[in-house]
Amino acid sequence: MQVRCDLSGCxxxxxxxxxxxxxxxxxxxxxxxxxLADCYGADCLQFMRQNGYPVPIxxxxxxxxxVFAGAEHLTETERTDILDIITLKLRRRWAS
Numbered sequence: 001m002q003v004r005c006d007l008s009g010c011x012x013x014x015x016x017x018x019x020x021x022x023x024x025x026x027x028x029x030x031x032x033x034x035x036l037a038d039c040y041g042a043d044c045l046q047f048m049r050q051n052g053y054p055v056p057i058x059x060x061x062x063x064x065x066x067v068f069a070g071a072e073h074l075t076e077t078e079r080t081d082i083l084d085i086i087t088l089k090l091r092r093r094w095a096s
Contacts, residue, residue, distance in 0.1 A: 010035050027052075030093070054086060 012035055019025045020036075028051050037044035049055045054071075071079065 010039060012036060012039075054082070055090075 012032055016025070016032070017036075020028055020032075030048060030053065033047040033051060034044045036042075037047045045055045074082070
């Protein structure tokens with residue numbers, strides 16, 4: 001069962017939503033994922049995680065690890081560096 005919300009005025013067409021639901025869109029636009037999360041009252045970062053974006057997972061009020069393919073092969077320093085970069089990018093994106 002698919003849940004629908006009123007997407008009028010938010011810039012997401014029914015056709016694009018249908019392609020997202022059927023996984024025909026390989027790399028969904030993060031801005032559209034955020035719009036959909038707001039529409040459905042869902043967690044935007046969860047939407048991004050489910051669509052393959054490397055997103056920090058909060059733990060104890062912060063972020064201590066990443067989830068993405070190949071992360072298990074990174075050193076602790078590399079993980080910290082990537083986490084810092086992603087955190088900075090997300091702050092800049094949501095601030096604008």
